[in-house]
Amino acid sequence: MLSVEHVTKRFGAFTALEDVSLSFSPGVYGLLAPNGAGKTTLIKMLATLLFPTSGQILWNGEDIASLGEAYRARLGYLPQEFGYYPGYTPRKFLRYVAALQCVPRREADARIDGLLATVGIADVADKKMRQFSGGMLQRVGIAQAMVNDPEILILDEPTAGLDPRERVRFRNLVHSLADARIVILSTHIVSDIETIAGRIVMLRDRRLLCCDTAAGICAQLEGKVFEVPAGAPLAPGQFLLSEREGAAGPVLRVACDEPPADGVPVPAGLEDAFLYVYRDAEEGSRGISARPAAGKGRRKGGRGHVDGGGARAGAAGGGMGARADAGGAEGGRP
Numbered sequence: 001m002l003s004v005e006h007v008t009k010r011f012g013a014f015t016a017l018e019d020v021s022l023s024f025s026p027g028v029y030g031l032l033a034p035n036g037a038g039k040t041t042l043i044k045m046l047a048t049l050l051f052p053t054s055g056q057i058l059w060n061g062e063d064i065a066s067l068g069e070a071y072r073a074r075l076g077y078l079p080q081e082f083g084y085y086p087g088y089t090p091r092k093f094l095r096y097v098a099a100l101q102c103v104p105r106r107e108a109d110a111r112i113d114g115l116l117a118t119v120g121i122a123d124v125a126d127k128k129m130r131q132f133s134g135g136m137l138q139r140v141g142i143a144q145a146m147v148n149d150p151e152i153l154i155l156d157e158p159t160a161g162l163d164p165r166e167r168v169r170f171r172n173l174v175h176s177l178a179d180a181r182i183v184i185l186s187t188h189i190v191s192d193i194e195t196i197a198g199r200i201v202m203l204r205d206r207r208l209l210c211c212d213t214a215a216g217i218c219a220q221l222e223g224k225v226f227e228v229p230a231g232a233p234l235a236p237g238q239f240l241l242s243e244r245e246g247a248a249g250p251v252l253r254v255a256c257d258e259p260p261a262d263g264v265p266v267p268a269g270l271e272d273a274f275l276y277v278y279r280d281a282e283e284g285s286r287g288i289s290a291r292p293a294a295g296k297g298r299r300k301g302g303r304g305h306v307d308g309g310g311a312r313a314g315a316a317g318g319g320m321g322a323r324a325d326a327g328g329a330e331g332g333r334p
Contacts, residue, residue, distance in 0.1 A: 007055035016041040028178045030193030031186040033203040039186045043156045047077045076150030080157045082141045086130035101148045115143040135166030152182045190271045218268045226263035227251045
């Protein structure tokens, strides 16, 4: 089990993460938060690229800082931008990574053949990577993170820059790799984790907001999401989530405690929860509480009138920094 115990990370006077506690067991975890919320800082600490200012990260009860290489040997990591030699083929690059991981050549070759097939690039295994699209390179990135058959697989913003088809393929691939290992997928793209993550970790204001299933997070907005005609003015206490083109014309999707006039209740989705929790700070209002262990029209989210008297989802919202128990070697440029 991988445990984060009351971890705080500061860079001088700036606090990047504060009092975060989590536990990970085999399964897929989605680390969901907007840019600047602390996702990458947490990911880098899990990958031993950074170390906590206070608190500790444990692997089976031992501090990963003291475990050193013994921990990193169990780790596979795909950073936001992984380095590679454009003149290398995938097969040659994976052999290079295997050598850095001290995987015996015969064992490495057998594993590489399997990985090339798993990520769907066996037919281009001997072509130079300078010819590859972003999606193809991400497949190589996944393969290099799996060369040592890791028990922990960490993927930091892996679908950034991919087209929709490649993103779907990538999500399917991640799901297939999750058997008997911990997979942590960091992203701010809701659809990347909604269908594959068993549990979703949400950060806000550099603290832990919740660690729950998608269904559990959406349930906290049950009865609070409505669709109203696009011409209807937003009343105090109503927050605009998105707009879409309905059968009878544009409709607004809003969140509020009281049913609006002409409002039709609709099931809340994870994207609704994401937009509601991470609405602009000056708009205030309540958010998702901590729980133990999208057509034609304007862009989604952002502009609605809300009741400014509510507590922010954050330090004032209950549960931030509470423990959330969940069940369920960087390929850098050489």
